[in-house]
Amino acid sequence: MRKCFMGDDGLDERQLLLRGNVYKHSLIVLMALLLIDGFLREEGIVWAQGMWGNVLILWAGMGLAMAEFILRGVLPRSPRQNSVYILLGICGLMLLALGVPHIFLDHAPLIEDGALTTLGAGLIQAAVMIGLCLLFISRWIYDRRQGPED
Amino acid sequence: MGKNLRMKSARAAKGLTQQELADRVGVTRQTVSAIEKGDYNPTVRLCVDICRALGVTLNELFWPGEDEQ
Numbered sequence: 001m002r003k004c005f006m007g008d009d010g011l012d013e014r015q016l017l018l019r020g021n022v023y024k025h026s027l028i029v030l031m032a033l034l035l036i037d038g039f040l041r042e043e044g045i046v047w048a049q050g051m052w053g054n055v056l057i058l059w060a061g062m063g064l065a066m067a068e069f070i071l072r073g074v075l076p077r078s079p080r081q082n083s084v085y086i087l088l089g090i091c092g093l094m095l096l097a098l099g100v101p102h103i104f105l106d107h108a109p110l111i112e113d114g115a116l117t118t119l120g121a122g123l124i125q126a127a128v129m130i131g132l133c134l135l136f137i138s139r140w141i142y143d144r145r146q147g148p149e150d
Numbered sequence: 151m152g153k154n155l156r157m158k159s160a161r162a163a164k165g166l167t168q169q170e171l172a173d174r175v176g177v178t179r180q181t182v183s184a185i186e187k188g189d190y191n192p193t194v195r196l197c198v199d200i201c202r203a204l205g206v207t208l209n210e211l212f213w214p215g216e217d218e219q
Contacts, residue, residue, distance in 0.1 A: 012177035014190050073180045148169030150183045 010076030018074045026065035033057045049112070052121035063128045070132070070139050082136070089133025095126035153188045157211050160204045161186075175199040 011019060037053055040046075048056060066085075069075065075082055099122050102108040110120035161171050168182045175182075175196065184190035185200075192200070197212050204211070 012181050013193055013196060014181040014184060015178065073178070077178060148167035148179065150168065150186075 010078050010081050011074065015074045018072050019069070022065050022068045022072070022074060025068060026061045029064055030057065030061035033060055046115045048116040048121055049118060052116060052118060056116075056121055056124060059125055059128050063132060066132050067135055070135050073139075073143075075136075075139070082140075085133050085136035088129045089136075092126045092129025092133065095122055096130065099123045099126065154186050154211070157200065157204075158186045160206050160211060164204050166204075171200070171203060174203040 034057060037047075037057060047053060070085070099119055102119055103110070108119050109117055110123065111117065116124070161168070166174075168186070169179045172179045172182045176199070177196065181190065181192075185192050197208055201208050201211055
């Protein structure tokens with residue numbers, strides 16, 4: 001039988017519908033966070049050094065979308081296409097391994113003058129990446145345990 | 151939308167699991183489960199493919215009975 005419901009991205013029609021909703025949620029979160037960030041800047045409050053404020057806002061929007069994808073089962077069926085979550089976890093672990101020694105050896109601060117330092121922001125980014133990877137693995141185990149029938 | 155028990159029984163009569171039916175029509179198992187639970191309203195294209203896979207007509211599976219209307 002022809003399999004016409006999977007797009008190039010390996011999602012079926014229900015998943016494509018859900019994906020659209022997830023993107024909408026992500027866009028709303030991004031807009032709200034950018035608005036709050038703009039307001040804080042206007043008030044002279046800098047909560048992260050350099051470009052890290054914007055990078056973390058992007059991660060927040062993207063991380064929420066990816067978490068929703070995983071929780072709502074918007075995942076392609078082929079393991080190769082899902083490897084991005086495992087890669088994220090590996091990158092997160094590498095970031096963590098690069099950052100943690102600075103805390104203990106150089107006593108580098110995570111927060112300086114009320115703003116997140118590069119190290120602090122990097123560690124938050126690593127935590128998001130590892131969290132998404134763990135969420136994906138949990139979902140994968142849950143799906144495997146559920147078997148071929150509800 | 152109510153549960154699609156007719157689809158569930160047609161699948162069971164054919165001896166297929168949700169996963170096997172999903173593989174035949176090219177969707178995920180969760181989508182088949184959502185259709186059976188009445189949580190998702192499939193497109194006509196998918197309905198036709200499900201009917202073909204189960205060897206039944208569209209009316210038999212998806213046309214609402216008098217008590218469902």
